[in-house]
Amino acid sequence: MKLHEKILTHYLSCTSPVDKEGYLNKKKNRNDTYHRRWFVLKANLLFYQERPADRHLLGVIVLEGCAVQHSETDGHFTFSLVFGPGLKTYRFAAVDRQGQESWVKALHSASHCYLSMLVKDLARQYEEAKQQQSLGESHPSVSALKLPTNSFLFTTTQQTAVVREGRSFSASTLLQAPSIPAKAVAKKSPKLWTRRHAHVTPLNGPAPLYGEWPLVGFDPLEDFSTLHEYYGQEVKKVREDWLKSRQKEEDHTEQDLIDLG
Amino acid sequence: MRFNEKELVLLSRQPSERAAELGMRGPKKGDVVKKRLVKLVVNFLFISGLMRKRSPIGALLLEQCRVEREDSQTFSIAFLDEAERKYVFECDTEEQCAEWIDSIIKASYEFMRKNLIFYRTEIHRLTGKDPLEQYGISDEARFQVSNGRPLPTVPFLVAL
Numbered sequence: 001m002k003l004h005e006k007i008l009t010h011y012l013s014c015t016s017p018v019d020k021e022g023y024l025n026k027k028k029n030r031n032d033t034y035h036r037r038w039f040v041l042k043a044n045l046l047f048y049q050e051r052p053a054d055r056h057l058l059g060v061i062v063l064e065g066c067a068v069q070h071s072e073t074d075g076h077f078t079f080s081l082v083f084g085p086g087l088k089t090y091r092f093a094a095v096d097r098q099g100q101e102s103w104v105k106a107l108h109s110a111s112h113c114y115l116s117m118l119v120k121d122l123a124r125q126y127e128e129a130k131q132q133q134s135l136g137e138s139h140p141s142v143s144a145l146k147l148p149t150n151s152f153l154f155t156t157t158q159q160t161a162v163v164r165e166g167r168s169f170s171a172s173t174l175l176q177a178p179s180i181p182a183k184a185v186a187k188k189s190p191k192l193w194t195r196r197h198a199h200v201t202p203l204n205g206p207a208p209l210y211g212e213w214p215l216v217g218f219d220p221l222e223d224f225s226t227l228h229e230y231y232g233q234e235v236k237k238v239r240e241d242w243l244k245s246r247q248k249e250e251d252h253t254e255q256d257l258i259d260l261g
Numbered sequence: 262m263r264f265n266e267k268e269l270v271l272l273s274r275q276p277s278e279r280a281a282e283l284g285m286r287g288p289k290k291g292d293v294v295k296k297r298l299v300k301l302v303v304n305f306l307f308i309s310g311l312m313r314k315r316s317p318i319g320a321l322l323l324e325q326c327r328v329e330r331e332d333s334q335t336f337s338i339a340f341l342d343e344a345e346r347k348y349v350f351e352c353d354t355e356e357q358c359a360e361w362i363d364s365i366i367k368a369s370y371e372f373m374r375k376n377l378i379f380y381r382t383e384i385h386r387l388t389g390k391d392p393l394e395q396y397g398i399s400d401e402a403r404f405q406v407s408n409g410r411p412l413p414t415v416p417f418l419v420a421l
Contacts, residue, residue: 001270002319005262007340011324016371019403043324043370044303059263064272064303083268109398112303115373122380122392129387 008060012040012047019043020106021052022099027091034093044112046081061090068107070100079104270316273300273307279364282311284351288343294351304370306338321348328365334358338365378406 020041025034026048037048037058046061061081070079073093077100081090094100109115279301284294285308298309300317304324307317327339329347333355337347352358366372381404384392393399 001266001273001316003262003264003266003269004319004321004340007322007324007326008262010341011322014325016325017374017402019401043374045322057262061265062269062272062305065268065275083265087268087271088265105398106401106403109401109403112370112373115370115377116303118396119373119377119380122377122384125384125392126380126387129384133387 008045008047009057011045012042012057016042019110020103022103023095024099024103025093025095027093041106041110044110044115046107046110063107063110064112066111068104070104079107081107269305269320272302272305273309273317273320275302277302279361281352281357281361283361286349286351288346288348294349299350301364301368304368306365323365323369324371326369328362330358330362336362374403377404382406 018040020039022039023036024039026037027034037050038052038054040047040049044063046063047057048060049056049058063081066081066083068079069082072078077094077097079092079094079100081088081092083089092103094103109118277300281299282296283299285297285299286292286294296311297318298311298313300307300309301323304322306321306323308319308321309317321338321340323338325340327344329337329339331337331349334352334357335349336352336358337349339345339347350361352361381392384390391399393401393404398404
């Protein structure tokens with residue numbers, strides 16, 4: 001199959017943004033040798049050449065249908081692009097952990113399919129946000145997306161703003177976020193929740209306890225309701241705690257100032 | 262230039278909503294119209310002969326190209342800023358022609374990126390939340406507003 005190369009080289013050199021570039025060591029076929037190459041990630045294409053200034057491109061990898069896997073081999077910060085049985089596996093080594101992590105992250109979200117799903121999800125959130133605005137109140141939009149090779153993540157960061165504002169909760173399901181007037185919505189929601197990155201497992205420390213990561217071992221396509229329940233528990237607990245603390249305050253104001261026992 | 266041909270051929274076999282037999286003429290002088298199976302998968306246009314061989318004949322990356330209507334049933338794609346050298350495609354109906362133009366424009370990665378940035382900015386403006394945070398990708402260079410300036414509400418983005 002002929003790939004129109006000039007179109008690709010033109011795209012590489014044009015003004016559209018480069019998503020990531022840098023030196024990586026690329027493993028040569030079946031040998032154990034690595035060659036240092038300059039890589040440029042643009043859209044769903046990973047170009048490589050010997051040096052940044054080179055006009056001659058050595059090659060390109062189309063990043064559709066591959067999984068990005070990181071590994072640690074003898075102190076080398078390796079990762080690979082795996083296309084599947086009977087297909088290629090490209091192996092790379094970064095110079096340090098930071099390089100490895102940032103390349104893995106960038107390559108993971110590079111495919112056209114990934115971007116397409118993300119755009120669809122955001123389009124939906126946008127419509128919801130517009131509708132809610134026209135209704136005159138702001139329900140924080142709560143959504144989750146099943147991304148390929150990801151466990152999806154469900155958060156309600158807006159909840160923390162509510163706790164601080166001391167507003168009452170609407171009685172309903174765990175998911176139902178309380179209604180908050182638009183003014184009360186913080187520009188940047190306070191992050192009392194520990195951020196759990198959906199697809200970036202910590203590479204530095206030891207693997208977290210299995211219990212910490214409810215998404216490990218789950219099939220996201222089947223267990224949405226389980227995840228929903230799991231994260232809902234945290235929300236429930238925070239609400240209960242807040243209600244309790246509010247209750248305590250009220251109690252205090254009714255008691256004598258001095259407790260004579 | 263090396264590329265992952267086997268994987269790209271596999272990509273060409275993925276389901277697509279935009280695949281049809283069209284009359285296609287190449288960009289060079291003297292190129293004649295030939296009936297081809299044209300298939301749009303992600304941001305690639307795969308061209309095959311009608312004989313259903315194992316691999317397509319060729320693959321065109323649909324980035325930095327200009328898609329234009331030539332007449333009621335014909336559209337063209339120009340690459341490399343070479344307005345004169347175009348690939349010309351003849352459709353069966355006006356409607357089919359319009360659908361192809363629309364699909365090709367929207368298939369471009371750059372087009373999708375612009376939309377994503379638009380939605381991200383708007384959702385943040387309307388709700389105060391960055392919708393990419395929940396996926397842990399808010400720092401990715403790919404999804405940043407260029408030059409830190411918010412994108413204007415460009416009419417063409419809304420007409421999806």
